Amino acid sequence: MRPEHAYLVGLHLSGKKVVVVGAGSVAQRRLPLLIASGADVHVVAPVATPVVEALVDNPDGTGITLTSREFQSDDLDGAWYVLAATDDDAVNAAVADEADRRRIFCVRADAGLEGSAVTPASFEYDGLTVGVLAGGEHRRSAALRTAIHEALQRGAIGDAAEPDSYSGVALVGGGPGDPELITVRGRRLLAHADVVVADRLAPQELLAELGPHVEVIDAAKIPYGRAMAQDAINAVLVDRAKEGKFVVRLKGGDPFVFARGYEEVLACAEAGIPVTVVPGVTSAIAVPALAGVPVTHRAVTHEFVVVSGHVAPGHPESLVNWDALAAMRGTIVLLMAVERIELFAKVLLQGGRPAETPVLVVQHGTTAAQQTLQTTLADAPEDIRSEGIRPPAIIVIGDVAAFAGLKKS
Numbered sequence: 001m002r003p004e005h006a007y008l009v010g011l012h013l014s015g016k017k018v019v020v021v022g023a024g025s026v027a028q029r030r031l032p033l034l035i036a037s038g039a040d041v042h043v044v045a046p047v048a049t050p051v052v053e054a055l056v057d058n059p060d061g062t063g064i065t066l067t068s069r070e071f072q073s074d075d076l077d078g079a080w081y082v083l084a085a086t087d088d089d090a091v092n093a094a095v096a097d098e099a100d101r102r103r104i105f106c107v108r109a110d111a112g113l114e115g116s117a118v119t120p121a122s123f124e125y126d127g128l129t130v131g132v133l134a135g136g137e138h139r140r141s142a143a144l145r146t147a148i149h150e151a152l153q154r155g156a157i158g159d160a161a162e163p164d165s166y167s168g169v170a171l172v173g174g175g176p177g178d179p180e181l182i183t184v185r186g187r188r189l190l191a192h193a194d195v196v197v198a199d200r201l202a203p204q205e206l207l208a209e210l211g212p213h214v215e216v217i218d219a220a221k222i223p224y225g226r227a228m229a230q231d232a233i234n235a236v237l238v239d240r241a242k243e244g245k246f247v248v249r250l251k252g253g254d255p256f257v258f259a260r261g262y263e264e265v266l267a268c269a270e271a272g273i274p275v276t277v278v279p280g281v282t283s284a285i286a287v288p289a290l291a292g293v294p295v296t297h298r299a300v301t302h303e304f305v306v307v308s309g310h311v312a313p314g315h316p317e318s319l320v321n322w323d324a325l326a327a328m329r330g331t332i333v334l335l336m337a338v339e340r341i342e343l344f345a346k347v348l349l350q351g352g353r354p355a356e357t358p359v360l361v362v363q364h365g366t367t368a369a370q371q372t373l374q375t376t377l378a379d380a381p382e383d384i385r386s387e388g389i390r391p392p393a394i395i396v397i398g399d400v401a402a403f404a405g406l407k408k409s
Helices: 025-036 050-054 089-101 138-153 184-191 204-208 226-242 261-270 283-290 322-327 338-350 380-386 399-405
Strands: 017-021 040-044 065-067 079-084 105-108 121-125 128-132 169-173 195-198 215-218 247-251 275-278 304-308 331-335 358-363 371-376 393-397
Touching: 017 025, 017 089, 025 040, 025 050, 025 079, 079 089, 089 105, 121 138, 128 138, 138 184, 169 184, 169 261, 184 247, 184 275, 195 226, 226 247, 226 261, 247 261, 261 275, 283 331, 283 358, 283 393, 322 338, 331 399, 338 380, 338 393, 358 380, 358 399, 371 380, 371 399, 393 399
Parallel strands: 017 040, 017 079, 040 065, 079 105, 169 247, 169 275, 195 215, 195 247, 304 331
Antiparallel strands: 121 128, 331 393, 358 371, 358 393
């Protein structure tokens, strides 16, 4: 057995021959990083998984060379690096011995300490490559890798040399409520913010993680006249960015789904402020999903529509064809509709939707305060009022809403 202590080093493999012996699930996981490094990857194995086979002759020229036979010693001719990744210990040992004889570093995927090299648990973050070795304790190195990655993403570990690329405004979707459902990129940008302008539906736990130097502005408390709300928010984004600060506009859900995000993009563009848009997990799909309801299901529905309920049916400003919605068989997801549910239920029933159509209502979805209500289209208004359901809530109308009652293992 070799010593447990390894010397951590980065290899520039671009254009250099790398030999992978084995084409199973282990090789399948390792190959993408080797290909991304620009290595000339040669895989030797009598049988390969379909995923490995698909890497041969990629259209972009970054594929592998696959030799379908057992390993031979001359496979290592000209190699700089070797990975023994078969399910046969004897083959892996023979590959490692041949690599040692030729003074080529070799990783044994089955017994890390038996090879002349060890692959660290690694990740890339904002131009950094971070690797962790734990003396052969793979679970420990993987756990530490994940913990360090998450700490960087939420700003718990600071980068002393922050890049100058963080400028302008980032429009970030915070997800449906659970702070763990923000995207990786969204969390990274939030960790580098100088100013955060947050909606009330943005995950508040994310704001608690920010450093004391970060200016947090509650968008709901910006002084403005009734008709000037969005203009005032736009002005704050532009003004802070012009001061040279990196501004994150944190919204609930996705910034382009009934969130007026594109209005903010236009305002920044008009002022010459660069904008980065980071999509978020929309509550229209995520909240029903976590309540046990898919918005589509084979042989049940081939369509779903997301509708804003901030304008009543028949209102001069309404852009919704409610007759068409009533006639469709698919799923209707209503957002911001609790206060006008009587009107929406009435117009759908009048348009032909059956009174017994299943309805699911989810209040404070994906959070610890989540509350669900199952009802029917005819009974929804009365049940919502009697249960005291208040915004924010998602209303799902359609056959899939009945799935919420199924017992989940």
